[in-house]
Structure formats: structure tokens, C-alpha cells
Amino acid sequence: MPRSKNWSVLAGFAAGLTVMTALSGSAFADTTTLTFLVPSGEENVARAQSLAKAFEAANPDIKVDIDTRPGGAEGDNLIKTRLATGEMSDIFQYNSGSLFQAINPQQNLVDLSGEPWQADVQDIFKKVVTAPDGTQRGAPIGTGMGGGIYYNKKIYSDLGLSIPKTWAEFMANNAKIKAAGKVAVIQTFKDTWTSQLFVLGDFYNVNAAEPDFATKFTGNQAKFATSPAALKGFEHQAEVFKDGYLNEDFGAATYDDGLRKLATGEGAHYPMLTFATGAIKTTYPEHLGDVGFFAMPGDDATKNGLTVWMPDGLYIAGSSEHADAAKKFVAFVASPAGCEAQTAALGVTGPYMVKGCALPTDVPPAVADLLPYFGENGAASPALEFVSPVKGPSLEQITVEVGSGIRPPADGAALYDEDVKKQAQQLGLPGW
Incomplete structure (x- = not known):
């Protein structure tokens, strides 16, 4: 090959490489990378990965990088520090x-109103992600939960029991269950956090009796x-202990023990948040169909309703340099397609907070029992804790004492009022 032609070919090849490099560099430059911070834990990571994968498939010009943070107080402090220093993820x-x-x-946070x-x-x-100025700053991620009572459907069927809507009906059921030789109410005070449901899960009934309780409680005007109405949660916890309806090992039993007792029919009732449906599905799948759920019974059957724990919020940091792309991702999460991606990763343990998000037809009975409370006529x-910033840190220790007969319910309630006082003063709330 003549030398001049060699140089011509090489020059053409180099020019081609230059064009290709320019084109690929241009394509790379057009890709936006978002950072997405989620709590550590298998469930949160799996949900985030499924959402990112589905979103990227529909938006090839945007990449989502997932990072994790610890939970609890350490995670709270990390969030506050990153926001304060402008180093928060998008x-x-x-x-x-x-x-x-x-x-x-x-x-x-970016205004998403x-x-x-x-x-x-x-x-x-929307109410639980509304800033003081009335703007909405977040979207829902995950599903809602209920705080109430799981029950063993086989025991109810064998004894001919009906779902109670009043506390009197609930206690009548407990009497029949105890007479049949079964544990009526499972408690698991080894894991102290599980002791709070009779109090926290009763707030729907408190709110029905005193609609302004949360506002007055926040302003130090209600105790x-x-x-x-608010005292009854403590009284109910003391009552099930006093009447001998608890498992003998209630002081040493763990949350895992409680799920086992419930699923296998050793016990009939377990006050708990409905996220536990996922744990039952994983640990006792053969008994998943034997577990149902109902709201905490109150005084009036016509006013029976559910205390709800809202899902986490998805937020865009005000310091983000990619707010427009971040809004696209948040919009995807708050859509039926986003719900489908979450369901694909985790199944469902409750309802989504987005209209149009369909649930599988074969949801566990406990989830099916939960859904009507969220329905149009529910x-x-x-x-x-979602309508007041005041929650004392010692409630779980106090409810263990009340639920074990160590402290009278009135004294437990008064002690908790002192506990929240310290928290409110730390937050600098007026009136405290």
C-alpha cells in the first residue's frame, strides 16, 4: 500500500474516533444522575431498587444512584445535618x-404543591407532609398501616365469634377464648415497643370523642x-392483664414469639401494626390465611374506625441541582406505575396512598380486612404522632408497667404526661 494512502486511512480512522468520542461524550453529558437516600434495611433497599429500575427504563436520560442511611436517632441526626450543610441527596x-x-x-424541601x-x-x-405555610412538600412511598388487633381466624370460626366493634364485645370474646383454653390476648413485653398499641392504636376513638384533642395536646391544654377518652387506652391495657387474658410468658415473650403464637393459633389476639403481615408471610406462610385484622374497638359500634400510620414521605432537597429531574422521579413513584414497581419488589401489606393504584386480587386476609377502612366510605x-409533634420517649416502658399490673393506668397516664412535657420543651413548643 502506498505511504500516502496509509496516512489517508489513518487520518480517516482518527477522525471517525473523534466523531464517535464527541457523540458519546454528548450522550453522556445529556444523562442526569440523581442521588436517592433511603433507610437501610432489606425492604427499603428492595423497594428503591425496583423503583429506580422501572423509572430508568422509562427515562433513559436519567440515572438513579441509591444510598442508604441508618435508622433511629442516628438516621434522624444524619438527615438534619445533611440538610443543614446543603449536602443532602437529591x-x-x-x-x-x-x-x-x-x-x-x-x-x-422543594415545594411540590x-x-x-x-x-x-x-x-x-397530604396532611402529614404539609409544611406550616400550607404547602405540600412530599409524596407517599410505601403503603399505609393500621394500628389495631390481629386475630386468629380459626379460633374465631371454631368458637363462633364475631368481629368486635366495641370494647365490651372484645372483652366478651376474650372471656369465651379463655374458657376454651386459649390465650385471649398476646403480649410481648420483652420487645418493649410492642407494648404501646392499646394506647397508640386507640387514637381514632380518642379523636372521635374529642376532635380537638391533638391541637390541645400540642398546646399543653389536654392531658x-x-x-x-385518652385515658381509656391505659385502662384497657390494665384490664386485659387484670382479667387474666394474657399469655403466661408475656414479660419474656418477643415480637417473633407473638407472631408465632398468633399464626399457629396458640393465641387469639395480638395488638400490633399491620406491617407484621409481611413478617407472617415470610416466617409462617402456611398460616397467612389464618390471620385477620380489625381496628381497636371503642365505646360506640357506629363510630368504629382505624388509627392509621402513614407511609414515609419522598422529598426533594432544596439544595438539589437537579430539581426538574427529581420531580420526574417523584411523579413516577406517586403513580400507578410506581405502585406496581413497589408491589413487584415487596408484595403489599396495606393500601397505597395514590388513587388508581391497584392491589393484587390475592392479598392476605389481614390486608383485605384493612382496606375497607381506607375506602371511600371507610x-x-x-x-x-402524625398530627402532633409531641411524643414522649418513655411510653413503651410505661405501657409495659401498666400492662404488667405494676402501675395503675391513671398513674401511667400521668407519668406519660410528664414524659411528653420534657419532649415538648426540647422542641420549644409554645405553652410548655
Whole structure:
């Protein structure tokens, strides 16, 4: 080959490489990378990965990088530090309700009030991601939960029991269950956090009796010890102990023990949050169909309803340099396609807070029992911690004492009022 032709070919090849490099560089430059911070834990990571994969398939010009953070107080502090220093991820998953208010949403989060998808978000969720200025700053991620009572369907069927809507009906059922030689109410005080449901899960009934309780409680104008409606949760916990309805090992039993007793029919009732359906499905799949759920019974059957724990919020940091792309991702999560991606990763343990998100037809009975409370004609209200920033850190120790007969319910309620006082003063709330 002549030398001049060699140089011509090489020059052409080099030019081609230059064009290809320019084109690939241009394509790379057009790709936006979003950072997405989620709590550590298998469930949260699996959900995030499924959402990112589905979103990227529909939006090839946007990449989502997932990072994790610890839970509890350490995670709370990390969130607050990153927001304060402007180093927060573009998008992050965090609590709704009182902890949402504690991160100064007006200053730190992008306003999402005007986004079209907000029309499909249920109002019950919007309330718990609304900043003090009335703007919505978050979208729902995950499903809602109920706080109430799991029950063993076989025991109910064998004894001919009906779902109770009043406390008197519930206690009558307990008497029949005990007479049949079964544990009526499972308690698992080794894991102290599980002791709080009779109090926290009763807030729908408190709110029905005293609609302004949360506002007055936040302003130091209402107390658990002096509110007849709020005191009943402590009284009910003491009553099931006093009447001998608990498992003998209630002080040493763990949450896992409680699920086993419930699923296998050793016990009939277990007060708990409905996220436990997922654990039952994993650990006792053969008994998943034997477990149902109902709301905490109150005084009036016509006013029976569910205390609801809202899902986490999905937020965009005000410091994000990719707010437009981040809004696309949040819009995807708050859509039926986003719900499908979450269901594909985890199944469902409750309802989504987005209209149009269909659930599988073969949901577990406990989930099917939960859904009507969220329906158009259902009755549900957020737990107190979602409508008030005041929650004392020692409630779980106090409810263990009340539920074990160590402390009278009135004294437990008064002690909790002192506990929340310390928390409210730390938050700098007026009136405390």
C-alpha cells in the first residue's frame, strides 16, 4: 500500500474516533444522575431498587444512584445535618408527620404543591407532609398501616365469634377464648415497643370523642390523665392483664414469639401494626390465611374506625441541582406505575396512598380486612404522632408497667404526661 494512502486511512480512522468520542461524550453529558437516600434495611433497599429500575427504563436520560442511611436517632441526626450543610441527596425517603415537621420543610424541601400528581394523592396523606405555610412538600412511598388487633381466624370460626366493634364485645370474646383454653390476648413485653398499641392504636376513638384533642395536646391544654377518652387506652391495657387474658410468658415473650403464637393459633389476639403481615408471610406462610385484622374497638359500634400510620414521605432537597429531574422521579413513584414497581419488589401489606393504584386480587386476609377502612366510605384517621409533634420517649416502658399490673393506668397516664412535657420543651413548643 502506498505511504500516502496509509496516512489517508489513518487520518480517516482518527477522525471517525473523534466523531464517535464527541457523540458519546454528548450522550453522556445529556444523562442526569440523581442521588436517592433511603433507610437501610432489606425492604427499603428492595423497594428503591425496583423503583429506580422501572423509572430508568422509562427515562433513559436519567440515572438513579441509591444510598442508604441508618435508622433511629442516628438516621434522624444524619438527615438534619445533611440538610443543614446543603449536602443532602437529591431525593430522600423520611418520616411523615411530626418528624417531617422537625426538619424545617419550608426552608429545606422543594415545594411540590403544584405538581399534577398531587390530585391523585389521598388527602389523609397530604396532611402529614404539609409544611406550616400550607404547602405540600412530599409524596407517599410505601403503603399505609393500621394500628389495631390481629386475630386468629380459626379460633374465631371454631368458637363462633364475631368481629368486635366495641370494647365490651372484645372483652366478651376474650372471656369465651379463655374458657376454651386459649390465650385471649398476646403480649410481648420483652420487645418493649410492642407494648404501646392499646394506647397508640386507640387514637381514632380518642379523636372521635374529642376532635380537638391533638391541637390541645400540642398546646399543653389536654392531658392523657385528665381526658377520659385518652385515658381509656391505659385502662384497657390494665384490664386485659387484670382479667387474666394474657399469655403466661408475656414479660419474656418477643415480637417473633407473638407472631408465632398468633399464626399457629396458640393465641387469639395480638395488638400490633399491620406491617407484621409481611413478617407472617415470610416466617409462617402456611398460616397467612389464618390471620385477620380489625381496628381497636371503642365505646360506640357506629363510630368504629382505624388509627392509621402513614407511609414515609419522598422529598426533594432544596439544595438539589437537579430539581426538574427529581420531580420526574417523584411523579413516577406517586403513580400507578410506581405502585406496581413497589408491589413487584415487596408484595403489599396495606393500601397505597395514590388513587388508581391497584392491589393484587390475592392479598392476605389481614390486608383485605384493612382496606375497607381506607375506602371511600371507610373510617380512618392518622395516629397522634402524625398530627402532633409531641411524643414522649418513655411510653413503651410505661405501657409495659401498666400492662404488667405494676402501675395503675391513671398513674401511667400521668407519668406519660410528664414524659411528653420534657419532649415538648426540647422542641420549644409554645405553652410548655
